[in-house]
Amino acid sequence: MYVAVKGGEAAIANAHALLADRRRGDRSVPALRLDQIVEQLALGVDRVMSEGSLYDRELAALAIVQARGDMIEAIFLVRAYRTTLPRFGYTKAIDTGAMLVERRVSATYKDLPGGQLLGPTFDYTHRLLDPELAAGRDVAEPQQRASEAEAMPRVSAILAREGLIEPDGDMPQDHVPGDITREPLEFPMARDIRLQALSRGDEGFLLALGYSTQRGYARNHPFVGEVRIGEVELELDVAELPFAVPLGSVRVTECQMVNQFKGSAKAPPQFTRGYGLVFGQSERKAMAMALCDRALRASEFGEDVVAAAQDEEFVISHSDNVQATGFVEHLKLPHYVDFQAELDLVRRMRAEHDARENAGKAEEKREAAE
Amino acid sequence: MRGQEARDQAQRKAVMATLAQSTGDDIVRLWNEAGLPSEAELLRGPETGLVTVRGRIGGGGAPFNVGEATVTRATVRLASGQVGHCYALGRDRQKAKLAAIADALWQDPALRREVETKLIAPLQAALASARERRRAETAATKVDFFTMVRGED
Numbered sequence: 001m002y003v004a005v006k007g008g009e010a011a012i013a014n015a016h017a018l019l020a021d022r023r024r025g026d027r028s029v030p031a032l033r034l035d036q037i038v039e040q041l042a043l044g045v046d047r048v049m050s051e052g053s054l055y056d057r058e059l060a061a062l063a064i065v066q067a068r069g070d071m072i073e074a075i076f077l078v079r080a081y082r083t084t085l086p087r088f089g090y091t092k093a094i095d096t097g098a099m100l101v102e103r104r105v106s107a108t109y110k111d112l113p114g115g116q117l118l119g120p121t122f123d124y125t126h127r128l129l130d131p132e133l134a135a136g137r138d139v140a141e142p143q144q145r146a147s148e149a150e151a152m153p154r155v156s157a158i159l160a161r162e163g164l165i166e167p168d169g170d171m172p173q174d175h176v177p178g179d180i181t182r183e184p185l186e187f188p189m190a191r192d193i194r195l196q197a198l199s200r201g202d203e204g205f206l207l208a209l210g211y212s213t214q215r216g217y218a219r220n221h222p223f224v225g226e227v228r229i230g231e232v233e234l235e236l237d238v239a240e241l242p243f244a245v246p247l248g249s250v251r252v253t254e255c256q257m258v259n260q261f262k263g264s265a266k267a268p269p270q271f272t273r274g275y276g277l278v279f280g281q282s283e284r285k286a287m288a289m290a291l292c293d294r295a296l297r298a299s300e301f302g303e304d305v306v307a308a309a310q311d312e313e314f315v316i317s318h319s320d321n322v323q324a325t326g327f328v329e330h331l332k333l334p335h336y337v338d339f340q341a342e343l344d345l346v347r348r349m350r351a352e353h354d355a356r357e358n359a360g361k362a363e364e365k366r367e368a369a370e
Numbered sequence: 371m372r373g374q375e376a377r378d379q380a381q382r383k384a385v386m387a388t389l390a391q392s393t394g395d396d397i398v399r400l401w402n403e404a405g406l407p408s409e410a411e412l413l414r415g416p417e418t419g420l421v422t423v424r425g426r427i428g429g430g431g432a433p434f435n436v437g438e439a440t441v442t443r444a445t446v447r448l449a450s451g452q453v454g455h456c457y458a459l460g461r462d463r464q465k466a467k468l469a470a471i472a473d474a475l476w477q478d479p480a481l482r483r484e485v486e487t488k489l490i491a492p493l494q495a496a497l498a499s500a501r502e503r504r505r506a507e508t509a510a511t512k513v514d515f516f517t518m519v520r521g522e523d
Contacts (some may be wrong), residue, residue: 055423055439056460086419088441088457093424093433099519100501102508110515118511144506154429168428177424177433191427191435199425199436233387234439236421240455246387247421247441248459254429277425279437 023068037061046280048253051321052078053181053200055250055279063094070163072202074324090177092235092244096254096277103281106155107224108258114152116326120281132275155226156256156273165258191297194316197276198292201319203285209309210291211288217307218295221260222274225281229253253282257290264302272301303325385476385490386469391457392493394465401468404488410446412469413453416463418442444470452477 024031038057040044041064048060052075060078067073103119106112118124159165169191171177178193185197198206213220231251235244255276263269274294276286295309309312318324389397401408420438428435443457444466454474456466476485 032394050437053437054420055437058461059440080439082420082438085440088419088421088443090422090435091424091439093426094436096425096429096473102504102505103511116513117508118513119508137520139511142507143510144503144508145510145512147509147512156429168426171427171432175432177435179422179435181422181435192432195425195427196435196437216378234423234459236441236457238455240445243383245455245457246383246390247439247457248390250423250439250459252425252436255431273428275428277436279423 004099018131021350023066026204032065034058034061034065037064043281044069044071046282047203047285048074048078049287050279050282051075051200051202054078072321072325076325079322089236089238091247092237094232094250094252096228096232096252097152099152099228099232099252099254100249101152101228101230102251103230103283104152104226105224106226108153108226109158112155112158114150125224152228154228154256156258159225159258159271163270166267166273169273169275185316187316188299189312189316191293194296194312195277195289195293197316197319198276198289201292202321202324203288205319205321205324206288206292207284209295209315210288211297212307213291213309218298218303218310218350220272220294222291222294223258224287225256225258225273226251227255227286229281229283251280253278253280253286253332255283255286255290257294259294261301262298266302270296306336320342371474382473382476384475385486386456387468388490388493388497389456389465389472391497392465394462394468395497396493397465397468397472397489398494400489401472404484406475406485406489407475408468408471410448410454410467410474412444412467413447414443414445416442416444416466416470418461418463442466446474448474448478450478 020072035242038061038231041061045057045060048063048071049055049057051071052060052063054060059081060074063074063077063081064071066077101114101117101119103121104114104117106116110116156165156168160167171190171192174192175192178190180193180196185193189197196351212218214222218327230253231249233249234247236247237244253276255274257274257276259268259272261270261272272294274290274292274297276289276293278285278289292309292315295307296312297308297317303310418440419442421441422438423436424431424433426435438462439459441457441459442461442463442465443455444463445453445455446467447453448471452474454470454472454477456469456473458466458469472485472489472500475481
């Protein structure tokens with residue numbers, strides 16, 4: 001039962017004013033501009049876009065400032081903003097094979113068409129804090145190397161030529177991609193819907209689950225077939241034009257995880273796959289997503305479902321950090337009436353318990369006396 | 371005639387792609403330098419909405435929904451009758467309006483050349499050079515493997 005209780009308006013207004021003050025901090029320190037966040041905290045911006053499920057760098061930067069750097073709060077703000085906008089439609093599916101690649105590595109093939117491109121990576125850095133960065137040192141322009149534009153086919157296509165890997169995931173011909181922003185979750189769910197949920201899922205949650213599969217909970221022997229990061233063009237079919245209208249480009253990260261599979265009654269021994277695709281530059285998230293995608297396909301391959309990462313309802317129901325934080329954090333809101341009811345109940349139970357104890361002790365005394 | 375129509379559509383699409391990829395600031399600057407007319411009747415927008423971005427399972431399989439992106443669109447009509455459209459990622463309303471006008475002006479045979487040389491060509495050149503620089507910077511991080519010969523033969 002909910003009972004309306006009034007009060008606290010002034011306290012709430014003052015708390016919000018205090019929040020605004022603390023958010024701004026010391027006024028002698030210059031206020032952050034959104035372009036500084038977009039340019040210099042770019043991966044934080046990418047995380048908010050990915051889990052907020054909205055590609056707009058400036059809005060993500062605004063959300064980060066407004067949330068004082070609390071990423072889940074920022075993601076919440078972006079999700080809420082989305083609901084205020086009309087929807088123009090679904091884009092044509094992006095072609096990651098035609099990506100303007102900024103990074104592309106494969107752990108399965110050394111020499112592959114297009115080569116290994118390290119791009120702007122933290123890999124091979126020494127993870128030593130850099131005092132010069134704190135001092136605001138100037139940064140040199142990056143090196144350039146003239147080269148012919150080379151085609152960069154996805155690694156999965158190379159393995160496919162030998163027939164040793166399952167094909168890209170197909171759905172029935174007349175299947176319309178599901179959309180979790182339009183319809184409630186239903187289990188079991190098709191892989192396309194699962195991928196949508198995973199792509200906006202919490203990076204930490206997916207990372208932990210992916211890690212658990214490596215440690216033996218649903219082990220499936222993964223290799224990074226390929227990680228690629230770069231810009232892909234978007235196109236939208238609209239009624240007023242006879243061709244798909246180009247919208248511009250977005251940066252995405254794609255991971256093709258290749259997994260060993262010994263075969264089953266239904267399928268010959270071959271490599272299977274997990275797939276990750278997320279907004280922005282985030283290979284940790286794309287890799288974790290691919291590990292989870294593969295683990296969640298257990299029943300497709302007749303594997304025993306024995307671990308958390310294979311449990312679709314468990315993984316998908318708990319992967320959304322906006323829902324998770326909403327339910328966990330609501331516990332701190334007033335529950336005075338609920339609690340009073342429980343307090344009454346516990347008092348009554350305690351009184352009954354004590355009465356039983358006392359009656360028992362009295363009985364023991366009487367028996368001892370006799 | 372059908373071939374000509376297809377070529378026109380491909381060209382118009384390329385013009386719209388260039389405008390969508392370019393920044394609002396670049397479009398405004400070139401527009402002012404070129405002195406292109408900016409009077410047009412707004413039929414729709416500029417208005418911001420969402421598109422849902424689709425990917426493919428495994429890269430080339432069945433489509434699935436990845437997430438949403440902001441898009442701003444505008445539709446304009448010139449006094450001469452041409453109707454122009456713009457859809458572009460982001461929330462830049464002025465860019466959407468100017469790009470829709472540019473699309474309309476481009477459809478006017480008398481103005482097409484001017485729009486192409488003074489607006490589209492410089493935008494395209496800037497985009498191409500930015501893309502080329504990015505490609506060259508990435509290429510500098512390409513791993514050149516070499517084999518270490520150990521011991522004597």
